Amino acid sequence: MLKGRHLIDIMDFSIEELDEIFKLANEIISKEKDFSKVCDGKLLATLFYEPSTRTRLSFESAMIRLGGKVVGFSEPNSSSVSKGESIADTIRVIGCYADIIAMRHPKEGAPKIASMYSTVPVINAGDGGHQHPTQTLTDLLTIKSIKGTLSNLKIGCCGDLKFGRTVHSLINAMSRYENNSFTLISPEELKVPDYVKKELNKKGVNYSETKNLEDAIGSLDILYMTRVQKERFFNEEDYIRLKDIYILSKDKMSKAGKDMIVLHPLPRVNEIPYEIDSDPRACYFKQVKYGMYVRMALMLKLLGIR
Amino acid sequence: MLKGRHLIDIMDFSIEELDEIFKLANEIISKEKDFSKVCDGKLLATLFYEPSTRTRLSFESAMIRLGGKVVGFSEPNSSSVSKGESIADTIRVIGCYADIIAMRHPKEGAPKIASMYSTVPVINAGDGGHQHPTQTLTDLLTIKSIKGTLSNLKIGCCGDLKFGRTVHSLINAMSRYENNSFTLISPEELKVPDYVKKELNKKGVNYSETKNLEDAIGSLDILYMTRVQKERFFNEEDYIRLKDIYILSKDKMSKAGKDMIVLHPLPRVNEIPYEIDSDPRACYFKQVKYGMYVRMALMLKLLGIR
Amino acid sequence: MLKGRHLIDIMDFSIEELDEIFKLANEIISKEKDFSKVCDGKLLATLFYEPSTRTRLSFESAMIRLGGKVVGFSEPNSSSVSKGESIADTIRVIGCYADIIAMRHPKEGAPKIASMYSTVPVINAGDGGHQHPTQTLTDLLTIKSIKGTLSNLKIGCCGDLKFGRTVHSLINAMSRYENNSFTLISPEELKVPDYVKKELNKKGVNYSETKNLEDAIGSLDILYMTRVQKERFFNEEDYIRLKDIYILSKDKMSKAGKDMIVLHPLPRVNEIPYEIDSDPRACYFKQVKYGMYVRMALMLKLLGIR
Incomplete structure (x- = not known):
């Protein structure tokens, strides 16, 4: 069961779990129209503490093509970081708004910490030179x-x-x-x-x-x-x-x-x-x-x- | 009646009007699903002349969870301010696009001025050290x-x-x-x-x-x-x-x-x-x-x- | 037929084609409600390599009021440009996500180049002192x-x-x-x-x-x-x-x-x-x-x- 899980490192998922994801991806490819409303009412937050247009737009388009919506930021200076807030607090606040979070961060391990405090699934969208699952x-x-x-x-x-x-x-x-x-x-x-x-x-x-x-x-x-x-x-x-x-x-x-x-x-x-x-x-x-x-x-x- | 009104200062609303808002909020909490499409076709503009991720995402999530959509900016340098445009003009232009506006501004009184020229409701999302209703x-x-x-x-x-x-x-x-x-x-x-x-x-x-x-x-x-x-x-x-x-x-x-x-x-x-x-x-x-x-x-x- | 075409220079379109657009615009104005879902499932990408809030919000509101959605960026430093990527590649990547693209660029001719590589329609949203069709x-x-x-x-x-x-x-x-x-x-x-x-x-x-x-x-x-x-x-x-x-x-x-x-x-x-x-x-x-x-x-x- 992948429901409620986080994805921080590709090794977090077993081969069987990866296979489940690939099967579903191929199903989406073959009948995309059937999936165009399945995330109706769902909200993805894209928290990009460093810019990465390609990855951000891929996540956002993915959610939108499922009928969901997106909030977020694409750069650190639009975030509350400058006010000295911890990732733990940010993620708990964002978890009050969104159903799932994609986080990009220049520091290794930041998405891992986020996942430890989050009430909703966190996806590592790249953390420094570390992981990009x-x-x-x-x-x-x-x-x-x-x-x-x-x-x-x-x-x-x-x-x-x-x-x-x-x-x-x-x-x-x-x-x-x-x-x-x-x-x-x-x-x-x-x-x-x-x-x-x-x-x-x-x-x-x-x-x-x-x-x-x-x-x-x-x-x-x-x-x-x-x-x-x-x-x-x-x-x-x-x-x-x-x-x-x-x-x-x-x-x-x-x-x-x-x-x-x-x-x-x-x-x-x-x-x-x-x-x-x-x-x-x-x-x-x-x-x-x-x-x-x-x-x-x-x-x-x-x-x-x- | 709150329809068409602005919220610049919490004192703009009577105790009875506040109570109306709290009653509706509690109704939303108790049966959120009933409200998931009520803002279908409505557009919120978030004009953030200084970054405030928390407040901005709260507004945006709120509108999205009601079935509405959002446009806007999260930082002054993406705005037309650099071209010397007045708040009065900006607000009249945005009013051509959006149904309601949330404005954050570093200068006290800016949202008040905006509300004087706006054809749609303006909400003060914080103006300097002044108000944050x-x-x-x-x-x-x-x-x-x-x-x-x-x-x-x-x-x-x-x-x-x-x-x-x-x-x-x-x-x-x-x-x-x-x-x-x-x-x-x-x-x-x-x-x-x-x-x-x-x-x-x-x-x-x-x-x-x-x-x-x-x-x-x-x-x-x-x-x-x-x-x-x-x-x-x-x-x-x-x-x-x-x-x-x-x-x-x-x-x-x-x-x-x-x-x-x-x-x-x-x-x-x-x-x-x-x-x-x-x-x-x-x-x-x-x-x-x-x-x-x-x-x-x-x-x-x-x-x-x- | 304008389907699949790009708009880089106003002279790209014949007088008859312009007239088609104006007729449709007037139809939208007279019965806007009929058009509120026609772009359901469509995704506009706004690629703004220089900020222009007014133009960007006009495009985004337009797509949203047709029932479509939007992804994009409003400033160059949130883009992949800093990684040395060419416009040709960016546009081909974005074309994997979006159905139509509005591009603003400080360099004359950039949207023209984009349109040469794009698999989806590209609209010039202003290129330097050149065109703004x-x-x-x-x-x-x-x-x-x-x-x-x-x-x-x-x-x-x-x-x-x-x-x-x-x-x-x-x-x-x-x-x-x-x-x-x-x-x-x-x-x-x-x-x-x-x-x-x-x-x-x-x-x-x-x-x-x-x-x-x-x-x-x-x-x-x-x-x-x-x-x-x-x-x-x-x-x-x-x-x-x-x-x-x-x-x-x-x-x-x-x-x-x-x-x-x-x-x-x-x-x-x-x-x-x-x-x-x-x-x-x-x-x-x-x-x-x-x-x-x-x-x-x-x-x-x-x-x-x-």
Whole structure:
């Protein structure tokens, strides 16, 4: 039962519970009209202590497309934080108004604290470099819907594997399914942290590391690209040297299998050129749409409506 | 008749009119579902020239829970003010779009001016240190609902009684009802202003002043706590010396009667420790909920729907 | 057919298409209730990369009054722009959530680029000093509704005719109709640019230029006033010298015909004193209301609902 639960970390939910959400998401996709009023009278509060238009609009559109409504804020300076109020108090107040809360916060653990005091379900919409579980839900639903399975897949992760929380979370989540293997493609400076590899070793999951996207791409079922974020670097020189190294050119795509799919959590900068967008294997805009549907399913489950 | 009226100052409404609002609020509380569509097609504009998440979300949730919708802004820099437009013009333009307006403004009297030019009802959602009548409506509904009456009560007001507009407004409003008395608990530096006491004297209302919360608490029906706001002090030293003086400890609570209720307009800082929250006499989160219901009732009355 | 089209420049639409929109707007005005649910399930995204409360609220109210809903942002710093995302990508992502988009952007041409990548209709809600086609739609509907025609009119444009994009756009649009003539009233420094006059000459449209509002006013059917925007001047001195020169006093109004109407895109500063507001010829607040109705009609057409 997911009714009344919070989603702070993707590992909060069992594989069976995730599957329930994906099934519902696919049901919504196949007969969206049937769901257009199911959240009538329900109110989502979006508490964004740092701006994230994409994630906020995905949540808000999801609730609205279910017939519910939205209140909230998109920036910290419109909040009561400046008056010294604690997250515990804010969440108890918002819980008097809203039926469910999506919280984005620059500090790791803030949504966890919120969930401890909240009388209504809290969804972590990203907390610093820590967790972003609805992005992982999005990735999983996209893979499951397009590839038909979450098992027996060769997954390449490319770009900034050091700071990219979405990648860590995806690796973590996909290792729970049978017989997946990972190819970790990154420059030396942006390799996956040791704790992620330890986890993979402990679970006996197959993985390899490489610097070469071109060599690796031919064997992949999924290529998960990530943005090299300027804000992660200590100096501009390092950023400029590394940011273009893993650009997914047409030439590289010609070496990939015809069923390989390219995913990206977006926003991209220039790691995927525009000319790739029309390639049928480019699935990152489909992924955006799946992101909205999976949030619809998640909220319906946490509210206990389905 | 409240239809088409504005609410700028709590004294704009007679005791009978307030009572009408409280009766409707209690009706909404007892059968909320019956009210979930009554504002279908109605549009609230929230014009917040300074941020106040709590108040804004209370108004917006109230309208949405009645089946209406909301437009607006939560900060001055998203407004047309920067283009030099007057409040008179803004309000006439917004009146072309919306059916009712809630305005928060840092300048005293701004909502009054707005109401003079508006073609739709204007509600003062706080104007500087001046008035915040829907907070007072909230306080009165909370007291009436929990204590069953607005008369014959011993009310303690504790904390910053000098700058706290909500306290002045509450004292003013409660003096209109029969046989209430006040215990004004504050440090020397933050005593209630003379004009408030003059008013009490003129009306022949009983009150006493003290510095000692511990001594006073035993005789109270209501303890209204307030935050000592950092921004009210001229220097940080004074703030640090005074801010913790009236902390409501468990020890102090043990000296209070079992029917005394603790109210607070929130946000609190540390004048009420978290351990008090589970005390059944702590009613400040209930107060938040009453705040939403009283705004629902108020808007229904001003719109002439009930 | 306007279904699925974008509106970037008022010249994108033929006279017949504009007429379709105006007819629908008048139908909405005459039986608004019939339209209160026609956009049920539709979602407008308002992407405001610079604040413009008036225009944003007009769009949002329009969609809400049709039974639709709204998501969006009102300022650039709440957007993903700071992460280096292109408009092309943002628009494709938003197109996954919303059914129609209104975009305001400080850079000329940004909405045009957006429309090239968008899968849903894009409306230009103002791009820098360039185009603001829904303001022109507003002006045309106001004139057509009050004067009963868009032809055979003597139109005076007064104030800043150099930088005022709404005036250029109005002149351009009104020259498409038969037998209109223009009186261009401005100080030397703020005269209409040459390319506008060349266009008028090419089309064989009658126009004259003058510095004197008082002399010109008597012969006009329409006086279109504009604000002298401080931000257009290179130095404060020029601004102060010129800003009050074309104030529409009661005295000047006494020289105008009894059927002349005064329009203004608002916000005004002091070019129209408050005392003129009660003159029945002052139509700028009616114009605001027409602005909401014409946006309702426009969105219904682009969505293919009517």
